[in-house]
Amino acid sequence: MSDIYIERPRYTCAQGGAAATVTALPGGIPILHSPSGCAGNFAWTQNGGSGLQVGGYCGTLAIPSSSIQERDVVFGGDGRLREQIENTLKIMDGSIYAVLTSCVTEVIGDDIKSIVANFRAEGVPIIGAETGGFKGNSYLGYDLVLQSLFRDFLDRGVVKNKKRVNLWGVIPNYDPFWRGNLEEVRRLLEALGLEVNTFFLSDDTIEGIRQSGSASLNIVISHAYGLGAAGVFEEIHGTPYVSLPLPVGASATESFLRVVGKTAKVSSKLTESVISAEKKRYYRYLEPLTDCFNDLDLQRYAVVVGDANYVVSLAKTLADDLGWLPELAVCTDPLSDDIQVRLAGQLQNLESGYATKLIFETDGSQVIHHLSEKWPSTGSGRYRNTFGPAFIVGSSLDRELALEIGAPHLSVSFPVANRAVLDRGYTGFRGGLRLIEDLLGAIVAGR
Amino acid sequence: MSYIDLKTAPKREDRLNACIAHGGSICEMAAGKGKKSCLQNDGDRSFTQGNICLLLPALAMLNTLPDNVVLQHSAVGCGSCTHSQNANVRFGSNARHGKPKDGIWLSTAMNETDVITGGEDKLEQAIIEADRRYQPFSITVVSGCVPGIIGDDIDSVVQRVQPEVNARLLPVHCEGFKTKIWATAYDAVYHGIGRTLLREGEQSPDADGLSPYRGLERLPYTVNLMNVSSMGKIDELELERLLNSLRLEVNVFPVFSHPESMVKATQAALSISTCPTHDDYFLSYLEERFGVPALIHHMPIGIENTGLWLRDVAARFGREQDVERIIEHEEKELKAALAEFRPLFEGKKVFISAGEFRALATARLLEEIGFTVVGIRSFHHDHFAEVEYEKLAKSSTEDYVVDIANVQPFEEANLLRRLKPDLFLGHANGNGTASKLGIPTHAIYHTALAYIGYKGVYEIARRLHRQLKNPIYNRKLADNVRLPYRGEWYETSPFTYITKGDAAA
Numbered sequence: 001m002s003d004i005y006i007e008r009p010r011y012t013c014a015q016g017g018a019a020a021t022v023t024a025l026p027g028g029i030p031i032l033h034s035p036s037g038c039a040g041n042f043a044w045t046q047n048g049g050s051g052l053q054v055g056g057y058c059g060t061l062a063i064p065s066s067s068i069q070e071r072d073v074v075f076g077g078d079g080r081l082r083e084q085i086e087n088t089l090k091i092m093d094g095s096i097y098a099v100l101t102s103c104v105t106e107v108i109g110d111d112i113k114s115i116v117a118n119f120r121a122e123g124v125p126i127i128g129a130e131t132g133g134f135k136g137n138s139y140l141g142y143d144l145v146l147q148s149l150f151r152d153f154l155d156r157g158v159v160k161n162k163k164r165v166n167l168w169g170v171i172p173n174y175d176p177f178w179r180g181n182l183e184e185v186r187r188l189l190e191a192l193g194l195e196v197n198t199f200f201l202s203d204d205t206i207e208g209i210r211q212s213g214s215a216s217l218n219i220v221i222s223h224a225y226g227l228g229a230a231g232v233f234e235e236i237h238g239t240p241y242v243s244l245p246l247p248v249g250a251s252a253t254e255s256f257l258r259v260v261g262k263t264a265k266v267s268s269k270l271t272e273s274v275i276s277a278e279k280k281r282y283y284r285y286l287e288p289l290t291d292c293f294n295d296l297d298l299q300r301y302a303v304v305v306g307d308a309n310y311v312v313s314l315a316k317t318l319a320d321d322l323g324w325l326p327e328l329a330v331c332t333d334p335l336s337d338d339i340q341v342r343l344a345g346q347l348q349n350l351e352s353g354y355a356t357k358l359i360f361e362t363d364g365s366q367v368i369h370h371l372s373e374k375w376p377s378t379g380s381g382r383y384r385n386t387f388g389p390a391f392i393v394g395s396s397l398d399r400e401l402a403l404e405i406g407a408p409h410l411s412v413s414f415p416v417a418n419r420a421v422l423d424r425g426y427t428g429f430r431g432g433l434r435l436i437e438d439l440l441g442a443i444v445a446g447r
Numbered sequence: 448m449s450y451i452d453l454k455t456a457p458k459r460e461d462r463l464n465a466c467i468a469h470g471g472s473i474c475e476m477a478a479g480k481g482k483k484s485c486l487q488n489d490g491d492r493s494f495t496q497g498n499i500c501l502l503l504p505a506l507a508m509l510n511t512l513p514d515n516v517v518l519q520h521s522a523v524g525c526g527s528c529t530h531s532q533n534a535n536v537r538f539g540s541n542a543r544h545g546k547p548k549d550g551i552w553l554s555t556a557m558n559e560t561d562v563i564t565g566g567e568d569k570l571e572q573a574i575i576e577a578d579r580r581y582q583p584f585s586i587t588v589v590s591g592c593v594p595g596i597i598g599d600d601i602d603s604v605v606q607r608v609q610p611e612v613n614a615r616l617l618p619v620h621c622e623g624f625k626t627k628i629w630a631t632a633y634d635a636v637y638h639g640i641g642r643t644l645l646r647e648g649e650q651s652p653d654a655d656g657l658s659p660y661r662g663l664e665r666l667p668y669t670v671n672l673m674n675v676s677s678m679g680k681i682d683e684l685e686l687e688r689l690l691n692s693l694r695l696e697v698n699v700f701p702v703f704s705h706p707e708s709m710v711k712a713t714q715a716a717l718s719i720s721t722c723p724t725h726d727d728y729f730l731s732y733l734e735e736r737f738g739v740p741a742l743i744h745h746m747p748i749g750i751e752n753t754g755l756w757l758r759d760v761a762a763r764f765g766r767e768q769d770v771e772r773i774i775e776h777e778e779k780e781l782k783a784a785l786a787e788f789r790p791l792f793e794g795k796k797v798f799i800s801a802g803e804f805r806a807l808a809t810a811r812l813l814e815e816i817g818f819t820v821v822g823i824r825s826f827h828h829d830h831f832a833e834v835e836y837e838k839l840a841k842s843s844t845e846d847y848v849v850d851i852a853n854v855q856p857f858e859e860a861n862l863l864r865r866l867k868p869d870l871f872l873g874h875a876n877g878n879g880t881a882s883k884l885g886i887p888t889h890a891i892y893h894t895a896l897a898y899i900g901y902k903g904v905y906e907i908a909r910r911l912h913r914q915l916k917n918p919i920y921n922r923k924l925a926d927n928v929r930l931p932y933r934g935e936w937y938e939t940s941p942f943t944y945i946t947k948g949d950a951a952a
Contacts, residue, residue, distance in 0.1 A: 002580075005553040005573040006523065013524025029931065032497055035592055035624035036853065039497020041528045043876045048531025058931040060876050062856045065497035070625050073596065087494035087944060091857055093933040103522050103593050104624050107562060133522030134562050134593060365551075365580075400549060415530045 007363035008397055010049075010307065010332050010414050015131040016042040017138025017174055018100045021145040023059040024172035024200040025209070027095025030058070031088055033081050033112060034102030036067035049396075049414050051176035051421025064088045068105065077110045085119055085126070095206040096153060098145060099128040106132035120152065127152045139225045139308075139333070142171040146229030151236060154213045158237075164195045164215040165264060166239070168229070169222030170246065170309065172200055176416040180425020180434075185221060185247065188257060188428050191274045192266045213237035217264050221246050221256075221427070223342045224308035224335060245346055246309040249317030249432035250282055278429045285433050289440075298440055301387055302326040303401070304356075305367060305394030306413030308333045312346040312358070314393050314412065314426075314435075319354040321432060322439075327387070328374050329358045330367050332395075332413075364397050368404060391439065408442040451641045451732050454602055456634035458626035460489070462728075465628045465829040468492050469851035470858075470942030473823070476849050477840030479833065494944040498854040500623030501632035502591060503528050507676040508636050509619065510536050510550040511702040514584040516577050516614070520570050520601060521591025523556035531875075535676070535894045539703055542680035553577055557593050566599050571608050578612035585615040585706040587639065595622030615706065617643045627853065628827050630724050630802070633675050637729035640701060644709050645737075657738030660710040669696040670760070671718040671739065675725045676702045677805070679894030685902040686721070686747065689757060692773050693766050713737040717763055721756075721899065722746050723831035724804045744834070746804050749812030750778060751838075753900050777901045784905055785816055788912040792817035795869040795915075800824040800859065800877055801891045807835035809872060809891055809898075814842055816908050821866045824850040824859060850941070856880040860930050861941035870911070885925030887918035 011017070015034065019042050022030040032038055043060035046053060054060055066084040068077045081099070088097065099116050116128035127148040131141045146168065167185060170178045179201060186196045186203070197212045198204055218233055218241035220226050230241040242263050247256035254275050261271030292298070302324050304315045311331045318324040331343060340360055347356050357374055361367065375387045390407040392398050396417040402409035411419055412426065426435045450457060459465040468490030502525060509517050510532050519526040529552045537547035555573050557566045570588070577586055590601045605616045617639040621632065645660060659665055672686055687697045700712045712718070718733055720726040720743040730741035742763065747756040754774045761770030797818040799810045803825035810820045820843060825832070828851045836849075848866070852858055860880050863871070871881035871888045878888040889911060892898065897906035 002573075002576055004555065004569055004576055005518065006556045007553050008529075008549075008551070009523050009527060009554050009556065011523070012527035013522050016524050016527065034497075035500060036495070036498050036627060037500020037502060037623040037629070038524075040499030040503060040876070041524065041526075044499075044503060044528035044531045045524075047876060048529070048534060049527075054876060055879060057928075060879060061496055061498055061854045062880070062931060063497045065495055067492075067495040067497065067627070068624060069627060073624055083493050084495070091494055091933060091936050091944075092931050094931065103562075104596055107593075107596050133524040134557050134559055136558075137523055397549065417530065417534060 002363060006334070007365060009137070009362070010395055010397065011137040011139065011174055012042060012045045013133030013137060014135045014141035014144060015100050015102050015133055016045060017141030017171055018098075018129055018131040018145045019063060019141075020046065020138070020173045021142045021171065022096075022098040022100070023056045023063070025096055026204055026206045027057065029088065029092050029094035029097045030063050031085060031097055031099045032063060032065040032102065033077065033099055033105045033110065034065060034068065035104055036065060038102055039063045039065050046173050048417050049176070050173040051416040051419050053173055053176065053421060058092065058094065064092060073104060073108055076108060077105050078115060081110060081112065081115055085115070089124060095125065097124065097126040098148070099126065100131045100145075101129070102131070103133045106130060125153065137334075138174045139171055142174070143226050143228045146226055147232045149209070150229055150233045153210065154237065155210050156213060156236065158211055158214045160216050160239075161195070161214045162216050162265070163193065164197070165189060165217045165219055166197045166199070166212050166215045167219045167221065168199060169220040169226045171225060174414050175307075175309065176414060176419075176421045177412070177425045180423045180431065181246070181427040182425070183423065184425050184428035184431050188253065188274070188278070189219070189260065192257065192261055192264070192271060194264060194266070213239065215239050217242065219244065219260060222309050223312075223346070224333065224339050246313040246427060248313040248426045249321040249435065250279065250429055251320045251351060252313060252316055253428050253432070254279070282429045282433065289436070293440075296444070298443060300324050300389050300391040300443070302391045302393060303328045303330065303367065303371060305330045305332060305364065305392070305398050307331070308335055308339065308343060310413045312343050315347060315356050315358075316350060317432060317435065318393070319356060320351045322436065323352065324391070325354060326356045328367075328371055329356050330370065331358065331360050332362055332364065334362055335360065364401070367398070367401055371405075391443070393439070408445075410438055410442050450728065451638060455620040456631065456638040456728065459628040459631045459634070459829065460626060462634075463829040465630070465827050466490070467627055467827045467851060467853045468945050469828065470945055471849050471851070472846045473836060473840050473843060473849055474846045476836040477833075490945045491947045492855070492944050493946050494857070496855055496857060499629055500621070501626060501629045501635060502526065502589070502621040502623055504629060504632035504676070505589065505619060505621050505636050507532050507535070508702055509587045509589065510552065511539055511676060512585070512587070513703065513705050515706055516581050516583045516586045517550065517552040517589060518573060518577055518586050519552060519554045519589050519591065520566065520599070521554070521557060521593045523554050525591035526552060526554060526589070538895055539680060543703055551581060551583070562593065562597055565597060566594060567604050570599070570601065570604050574604070574608045574616065575612060578614045583614050585617060587617045587619050589619045589621055591621060592623050595625060615643060629853070630827060633725045634728040636675075637732070640709060641729065641732050644706055645713060659713040659737055663710060663714050665716065666696070666714045667716050668694065668764070669698055669715045671700050671712050671715040671733070672697050673718060673720045673726045673730070674699055674702050676894070677722060677725065677892060678899055679896065681895070681897045682899035682903060685897065685900035689773070689900055690760065693757070693761055693764065693769060695760070695764065713739060715739050717742065717760070719760060722804045724802050727831070746808040747900050748805065748808035748898060748903060750781065750815050750901070750904055752808050752811060753904075754778070781901045781905060785908055788908045789817045791912055791915055792908075794819060796821045796866070797870040797872065798822040798863060798866060798868040798881070799891065800871070800873040802826050803828055803832045804835065805891065807832060807839060810839055811842065812904055812907065813872075816904065818870065820847060821868050822848045822850070822862055824852055826853050827851065857932060857936065858941045860884070860932055861937055861939070864937050870915070880930060882921045883925055883928055883930050885922045887914055887921055889914055
């Protein structure tokens with residue numbers, strides 16, 4: 001891993017993640033305070049990486065942008081921003097407006113906080129976030145928008161409802177399976193008798209979001225994303241949170257439901273009955289797969305390459321649900337040491353007992369070298385213990401690795417250029433079934 | 448030309464007086480009225496939507512270069528557009544070399560510390576590491592807004608590091624806030640190529656300044672066919688076919704051409720542009736420094752324009768008689784083939800949106816196959832296009848709207864609700880507005896599809912015929928989703944937010 005550059009970054013900047021997040025809110029209108037090109041850069045990024053999902057109600061090139069020019073850099077962009085917000089309110093029909101700053105407007109020191117606060121004081125539903133690209137990547141942008149939302153948009157002092165929870169932790173479009181992933185977890189939480197606000201699904205409303213301070217528990221299905229926002233929420237609205245790994249597949253979902261059930265004070269009887277019904281259904285599906293699974297010898301070695309959410313959760317479900325052998329898991333996000341430790345902890349003591357090596361490497365072309373270190377070819381001539389049969393679960397950028405070692409491949413983590421994604425997700429029991437379908441489907445495609 | 452001696456290419460607002468904000472009409476643009484007000488005093492908008500900056504088209508070119516690494520010097524998001532452009536690199540490599548290949552792009556991912564302390568050291572180390580790890584022929588060092596605003600000098604870094612690395616280093620300046628005309632991208636890339644790979648000083652010492660690159664011979668029947676990524680391989684093949692029929696050899700330049708082979712461009716007898724929006728900057732350089740004359744008049748999109756383009760080429764080689772025979776044969780065959788599609792197109796209204804030259808040439812094509820043009824949006828305007836507006840003003844019986852706008856879908860939504868066209872053609876990520884209004888849409892540019900030459904006319908007609916046979920997807924979409932504009936907006940003049948320019952309606 002190089003610390004002086006990042007190879008083919010598998011995300012965009014904070015402002016890009018922030019814009020995608022605002023677009024995904026019901027009636028959300030981003031207002032970029034930036035040069036003209038940032039919106040287009042994000043549109044093209046999603047066009048190539050988000051499983052053919054670009055835009056939404058107000059996305060891509062419809063996103064208002066102050067489109068500041070050289071003269072604004074010299075004289076300041078405050079006036080231009082005020083004008084842009086005023087006219088945005090006249091033209092764009094939104095439930096919530098969010099000003100998102102860029103590298104340029106942060107360096108020149110435009111004071112968006114007071115501009116946004118003035119509009120809010122006049123009753124405009126508007127928030128602002130400082131999302132300059134040099135602050136970090138799209139995952140940070142998601143967190144910053146949620147922080148502003150929780151701080152400046154949610155009603156304060158609303159009465160807590162014991163049954164109500166908020167759910168977040170997957171980034172719109174930078175997890176191409178974001179909607180399916182949220183929907184399945186929402187479905188399971190509802191089965192536990194909880195009322196769930198997910199912010200970004202068609203079931204969510206702006207009024208529900210405004211009242212989301214009434215939740216008694218926040219559930220962040222990530223060990224890395226949206227945690228700053230969880231802290232802000234707790235501080236301002238007094239709602240505690242749990243941060244749990246993205247529950248992909250049967251085993252992870254089972255323990256996820258037990259932890260959430262206990263924390264949200266759901267009776268263990270109800271939790272166990274939900275788990276039992278889901279597992280029954282899950283195994284009814286697997287039962288008739290079993291002959292072919294064995295007869296075609298569908299167990300595989302695997303390399304998993306992905307973002308902080310997927311890499312551990314995919315490796316775990318491969319090992320613990322499917323009985324595959326994920327030798328190497330490669331996390332392509334740049335992460336702080338404490339988050340790296342948390343992720344590594346998830347892959348210790350797997351139920352299957354399988355030891356997966358987790359490494360942190362932002363540069364995809366280096367995965368092959370890590371694999372050679374982990375699996376040096378032994379033997380010679382006709383007696384060689386090669387890394388195979390193998391499978392690569394990663395992004396579409398890992399196709400070259402798959403070709404190199406002659407393995408089938410599935411794109412799950414951003415970028416997903418070669419799949420169309422709508423409501424598919426890999427969380428929960430249903431997502432576990434989808435994943436098995438997609439993995440095995442790739443193996444038997446030529447059959 | 449002295450521009451190439453400058454550190455960076457000038458922006459097109461300055462070099463060509465190009466403009467982006469004007470609401471006018473075809474007759475006005477053709478009569479030069481638009482020119483007068485627009486070119487001398489560009490308008491502005493007091494409400495704008497985001498679009499692209501010069502970095503995107505620049506990367507679309509640079510990512511295609513074989514054996515090249517694109518090193519982006521900026522914050523981590525700049526250049527993430529490559530995720531979609533990479534599809535073109537894969538398809539293009541497959542079409543040309545039989546194997547899909549991902550581009551290699553890197554980002555110095557400048558952080559808060561770099562913004563404060565400067566990013567030159569980091570860039571220097573990144574160049575050295577990229578040279579070691581990938582061993583490419585060249586590294587294009589592309590600057591975004593951040594180095595532009597904090598004052599990193601990428602040219603000095605490149606100069607300093609060049610002796611230490613094997614790769615040829617090309618600095619390319621793409622500081623997005625510095626120009627509102629994204630076509631400046633082509634100048635920025637050509638500038639980098641001209642200054643590093645085709646330097647004047649690398650001609651023969653005894654040359655009069657008008658011979659090919661040092662040690663190379665003039666090729667009297669080879670022409671440069673300029674492609675800045677606005678054509679896929681399929682379109683290159685069509686133009687190669689037509690040029691071969693004039694007994695000319697073709698050197699496609701610069702996309703997908705190996706940086707080492709770019710010197711070939713100085714050997715050609717003629718450079719042929721397919722779009723003045725793209726190439727004027729570099730063609731002047733090739734002409735003035737290497738004696739390669741240039742043609743830069745027509746875009747070979749549509750029947751008439753393809754003929755004009757071919758005639759210009761033929762005249763340079765004294766092949767006027769050949770070309771008339773070729774054109775007559777081609778047109779006869781094409782027109783017969785188009786007959787089956789024409790009844791479905793006849794009288795249908797179309798709105799066209801694209802880069803200026805492409806929009807205008809495509810409008811002419813659509814007229815030729817039976818459509819009636821009711822509106823055009825050009826992404827910018829400069830004087831090269833005047834002749835195209837004149838062609839369209841002559842061929843149309845009624846005046847219609849011309850919106851000079853760097854996309855701005857809100858103006859488009861307003862116009863489309865009034866004009867109610869039967870078909871919309873727009874660029875990538877630019878067809879969504881029309882789609883949500885239920886209008887059948889088609890991409891005006893895609894490197895996997897044919898648009899150019901006689902074959903392009905037929906293939907566009909064939910695709911439009913297919914799409915118009917069942918446009919229900921967009922119709923149902925319109926019944927179920929809405930655009931993000933207030934009702935009042937549609938009651939207002941579409942050009943309400945254009946200010947300052949003399950011609951604002």
